[in-house]
Amino acid sequence: MSIANGEGIEPMDYTRSCGGAAIGARLRRLSESIDGDTMRAYAALGVQFEQRWFGVLNQLALNGPATVGELASTLRITHVSVSQTRNSLEKAGIVVSEADPSDARRRRLMLTDAGLALIERLQPLWRTCEKVALELTAEAGDLMAALDRLDDALTRRTMFERLMSGTTLLDDLDPTPQGRTG
Amino acid sequence: MSIANGEGIEPMDYTRSCGGAAIGARLRRLSESIDGDTMRAYAALGVQFEQRWFGVLNQLALNGPATVGELASTLRITHVSVSQTRNSLEKAGIVVSEADPSDARRRRLMLTDAGLALIERLQPLWRTCEKVALELTAEAGDLMAALDRLDDALTRRTMFERLMSGTTLLDDLDPTPQGRTG
DNA sequence: TGACATTGTGTAGGCGCCTACATAACCATG
């Protein structure tokens, strides 16, 4: 808490110095960097593409038509996000949807010919992504496996549970109820 | 590309099956999960806190008053983001700012007493974050180090450079100039 | 048949970050 020098020395990376409370920020920064560069690659190839399209397109290509809810569940994002992505994909003519005849609540998405062509066209870039991912995994030493394990760890016990569990937090926490500013 | 079954089988996690093109999405999803849970922890403790405050607050606590640009540089985010965070912090009474007497373009941020008190109050939670980060690193097998190495790898050569470099991409890429939809 | 919960999808608005652009203060020139 001591107020030290205001300039001069500068830690090489704040997320490295204070890992714990900033790990979310760090992952976010990495994802934005990678997503941004990938988008730039699409643009550089003259292909109009949105990052968020990938999951849905890939699933439709692999497994055929699917509903909003099915895609959300497979992609592990909310149905809202899928719904918005669907909207964008339809506007771009890459996907069409129709009400499921057996249940009018459901909306079945399927690729258009333009969608199939787009996927075909992007295959090389996506294969390159795979290669780069391998390259990075090599350089970063087992990154993907570490992410797998992080996913697993958080599935076993969420961040929230970990933060709130007595052993780590409540022992330490000063119980004066002075908080709640707003 | 073959259209297979539309229901039934479901890969356990799409990001694991198609790692390359979705690595950004995966990191984003992880960061959102962690950030969201951390925010829930603040809320559960009755403290009104925004995730984005952390970097700036931490820096001000560690190094004393600083300008928007200095913070942006240290935190490795844009000055815009710092500027918006500053605004939010000032509205919450946690930080005040004044024009630098020697250069009126610069705005020096410093903690208020309320800001110092908030930091004091959050120390236990932040220490818990550290512990949880260590816990996760243990469970995820050297996660933080892998992230360090990923950062380094991307600094050496950006994702964009990797994607565009001939060896990986241009060899594969079908050169028909049919793209550019919009 | 009508009431009521459940399910599938959509809308509004928020998060923390971004890029592109605008503005104001500073610093050289002439």
Added chain:
DNA sequence: CATGGTTATGTAGGCGCCTACACAATGTCA
């Protein structure tokens, strides 16, 4: 001291995701 480039900050609007809420179609049960 006017001109124009540079620097520090701010505004507008976008990204992909989120939560909270709205609503229509379906199932259930009196």
